[in-house]
């Protein structure tokens with residue numbers, strides 16, 4: 001915490017008791033050339049948190065190698081001191097083939113079907129592909145200054161330890177997340193609908209890793225709202241990853257066990273709510289598949305031809321048909 005707590009997810013900055021946050025200086029931002037960035041990425045593999053390395057900090061939760069950075073005009077910058085970072089850079093995950101392209105595809109697809117997502121970029125450092133996502137917990141003013149906005153994920157909101165983030169271990173469920181939104185959100189009805197769309201979308205793309213730390217609440221005003229979608233990855237295209245979904249849908253962990261009656265169970269027990277989720281399911285099943293095929297073509301035009309993208313489209317086709 002001492003080494004990396006100055007820049008966390010959300011607005012918290014943690015410093016040792018006797019230490020005051022350093023004041024802002026111009027050399028807080030160091031634009032990196034490819035050689036330096038490559039060195040840092042190598043280092044990141046050895047020291048995942050980059051703690052203690054030349055004041056670099058990275059204190060974001062999650063299993064993947066990632067780095068909080070600045071990114072402007074196609075250049076990655078290292079941010080030191082008190083200046084907030086604005087982007088997150090992720091590398092390929094070992095044993096998860098082409099994960100960078102998978103996440104890029106899923107995030108862009110979500111945007112296409114109307115789910116709010118931060119802007120994503122594919123960036124190359126030499127031949128190393130990096131996935132760069134804009135931070136939704138940062139706000140840039142007209143003068144270029146950046147403010148931190150607080151966020152907490154659903155595990156934090158419920159006081160659930162990250163070690164038990166999956167529902168089967170005692171982590172958040174669809175129902176408990178919806179309950180948090182209904183009680184605490186600034187826009188309960190709209191946010192509950194947004195969460196429902198995210199859950200249906202994750203089912204369609206085969207993201208079985210949508211656990212309680214992959215949804216967050218964002219404190220733009222005094223009351224929180226559901227944060228944009230992030231960490232969207234089709235895990236079901238990889239035979240080596242767990243098929244079990246992070247949260248049950250109407251009592252079922254396995255996608256093939258989910259029928260319409262199970263979807264009905266994740267909404268209030270009224271005729272209107274059931275009709276509504278059926279409508280959402282049919283709309284998203286059709287729309288997501290259509291947009292996936294369009295996005296695949298766009299990827300091809302940009303020279304991005306990856307079997308993983310074909311596999312995701314095939315999977316969406318199957319799940320869509322199932323719905």
Ligand SMILES: Nc1ncnc2c1ncn2[C@@H]1O[C@H](COP(=O)(O)OP(=O)(O)OP(=O)(O)O)[C@@H](O)[C@H]1O
Nearest residue numbers: 009060061062063064133134135136137213230231
């Ligand atoms: N675009 C973003 N803006 C702000 N915060 C983000 C963003 N993306 C991720 N985060 C925060 O960083 C944390 C880790 O990011 P992410 O979930 O993408 O990483 P991960 O390593 O893939 O996680 P997992 O352990 O779920 O695989 C998230 O839980 C969230 O709090």
Ligand SMILES: [Mg+2]
Nearest residue numbers: 062213214231
């Ligand atoms: Mg995550």
